[in-house]
Amino acid sequence: MDRKALQSYAEDYTTDDSKMVKELVAASDEDLEHIDMLSGRVVGRLLSILIKISGAKRVLEIGTFTGYSALTMAEALPEDGALFTCEYNERYENIARTFFNNSEYGSKITLVMGKALETIPKIPGTFDFVFLDADKINYPNYYKLILPRLEQDGILVVDNVLWGGEVLDPKTDKAEAIDQLSRMIRDDDLVEQVMLPVRDGVTIVRKK
Ligand SMILES: C[S@@+](CC[C@H](N)C(=O)[O-])C[C@H]1O[C@@H](n2cnc3c(N)ncnc32)[C@H](O)[C@@H]1O
Structure with missing residues (x-):
């Protein structure tokens, strides 16, 4: 099976990104050597649909x-929604801020700079939607930090849970940490979850 061809087929049958988001992808590609960290259209549209059907208003990325x-x-x-997004690399910050400032939706976004394990406790309130997509080594630590702040029926989406297949036989610290988080989620009575083999693997978790 040609997984790349299947991924491209899935993208073709998935709603297109907005004009501004496409421009952001093009600008990232022009400025940076690699943009493979970018989650891409299938995961992006999955997040979009989940936010709309869940009615989420406060999002943490x-x-x-x-x-x-x-x-x-x-x-x-929605118009009164708020999204806090955590990053520590200033080079990426500059591109992100340019597009947030130019977008009519950018006023909903607060870009929080610094190491996420240190900045998340300073963000006030609870969240009804969290997208976890940063340093894999800290995935279990992020779960411990955010689950108590996730509302009942809140959704956590975890990206890269298959880590290119390495989780089947973890030999690196990152693969081990990702696998550890998946075990934590599976064994946690407070949540229900589904792991989807979409792109590099996405787990959708609902807090009961
Ligand atoms: C996979 S990328 C995120 C991709 C993004 N969600 C998207 O779809 O375009 C992971 C990002 O997390 C950032 N990061 C890694 N460790 C971090 C940390 N400890 N605190 C804050 N950001 C971190 C990296 O600089 C990188 O930009």
Whole structure:
């Protein structure tokens, strides 16, 4: 099976990104050597649909990169929605801020700079939607930090849960940490979850 061809087929049959989001992808590609950290259209549209059907208003994103998923989620949020997105790399911050400032949805976004494990406790309130997509080594720590702040019926989406297949036989610290989080979620009576083999793997968790 040609997984790349299937991924491209899935993208072709998925709603297109907005004009501004497409421009953000193009600008990221022009400015940076690699943009493979960007979650991409299938995950982006999944986040968008989940936000719309869940009625989420307060969103936390851990791992902004150049703002692809943040802007996609902000476009999906209601007018009184708010999205906090955490990043520590200033080079990515500059691209993200440019597009947040130019977007009519950018006013919903607060870009929080610094190490996310240190900045998240300073963000006030609870969340009804969280997208976890930052340093894999800290995935279990992020789960411990955010689950108590996730509302009942709140949704957590975890990206890269398959880590290119390495989780089947974890040999690196990152693969081990991702697998550890998946075990934590599976064994946690407070949540129900589904792991989807979409792109690099996405787990959708609902807090009971
Ligand atoms: C996979 S990328 C995020 C991609 C983004 N969600 C998207 O779809 O375009 C992960 C990002 O997390 C950032 N990051 C990694 N460790 C971090 C930390 N400890 N605190 C804040 N940001 C971090 C990286 O700089 C990187 O931009």
